[in-house]
Amino acid sequence: MIVIEDVHKSYGNQHILRACSATVSLGEVVVVCGPSGSGKSTLIKCINGLVPFERGTITVDGVSVSSPKTDLPALRSRIGMVFQSFELYPHMTALQNVSLAQIHVLKRSRAEADARSEKILARVGLGDKRDSRPSQLSGGQQQRVSIARALAMDPQAMLFDEPTSALDPEMINEVLEVMQELALEGMTMMVVTHEMGFAQRVADRVLFMDRGQIVEDTPKAQFFTAP
Numbered sequence: 001m002i003v004i005e006d007v008h009k010s011y012g013n014q015h016i017l018r019a020c021s022a023t024v025s026l027g028e029v030v031v032v033c034g035p036s037g038s039g040k041s042t043l044i045k046c047i048n049g050l051v052p053f054e055r056g057t058i059t060v061d062g063v064s065v066s067s068p069k070t071d072l073p074a075l076r077s078r079i080g081m082v083f084q085s086f087e088l089y090p091h092m093t094a095l096q097n098v099s100l101a102q103i104h105v106l107k108r109s110r111a112e113a114d115a116r117s118e119k120i121l122a123r124v125g126l127g128d129k130r131d132s133r134p135s136q137l138s139g140g141q142q143q144r145v146s147i148a149r150a151l152a153m154d155p156q157a158m159l160f161d162e163p164t165s166a167l168d169p170e171m172i173n174e175v176l177e178v179m180q181e182l183a184l185e186g187m188t189m190m191v192v193t194h195e196m197g198f199a200q201r202v203a204d205r206v207l208f209m210d211r212g213q214i215v216e217d218t219p220k221a222q223f224f225t226a227p
């Protein structure tokens with residue numbers, strides 16, 4: 001589903017990603033971990049074209065990310081992305097946040113989008129919060145809205161960039177549970193996280209990054225039993 005080959009990325013003279021290669025197969029959950037600053041977030045943002053890279057190739061379901069002809073909005077609608085900082089529109093309700101891209105990118109009618117949004121909000125446990133604005137929601141609820149927003153686009157894969165790092169400890173589980181359910185339903189997922197319990201329960205493979213390189217790519221069983 002996602003094929004990353006020999007990707008290099010620099011900021012100025014700082015070499016951030018060095019020869020990164022990895023694949024994520026259909027239905028697989030891959031957790032990316034490693035020290036802060038090792039390039040995890042940059043790698044994940046390269047996959048949906050948020051960050052341009054200068055060497056190597058990334059394809060998502062056969063579509064090249066780096067080709068000048070790539071339709072980036074189309075690509076991004078096929079890959080859901082969830083950020084550490086939620087990135088919701090503060091002046092819009094939960095429902096409006098979830099419907100917006102469906103209307104503007106997928107060209108769904110407002111009625112169609114809202115119906116879909118309601119269904120997905122219920123699925124992430126927020127059926128009664130559709131009319132709340134982000135400031136009226138807890139961090140855990142806001143992050144579930146942003147997961148719902150991505151899911152409403154019917155993505156083929158989901159990328160998560162430290163989805164629980166900005167949350168108070170008591171809210172982490174409600175977000176991880178939604179993610180775990182998604183994984184069980186067979187969603188292809190790439191997740192940057194420090195939550196090793198989640199990795200142990202849910203990941204099929206764990207990538208370990210260090211200074212811009214993928215230094216380990218191991219099936220979960222091996223990763224967690226290594227000395």
Ligand code: ADP
Nearest residue numbers: 011016034035036037038039040041042043192
């Ligand atoms: P991680 O997610 O593993 O913490 P990042 O991918 O966020 O790492 O960052 C890797 C390195 O790239 C860091 O040194 C960071 O400061 C640098 N970096 C990230 N984004 C930018 C940017 N837009 N401009 C310059 N340097 C950046």
Ligand code: ADP
Nearest residue numbers: 011041042045051082083084085086161162165
């Ligand atoms: P997140 O973890 O939510 O992806 P970050 O806190 O890593 O966000 O980065 C926020 C923004 O700042 C990103 O657009 C990133 O590319 C940019 N950034 C990160 N590190 C640097 C840096 N050293 N210099 C310039 N921009 C940076």
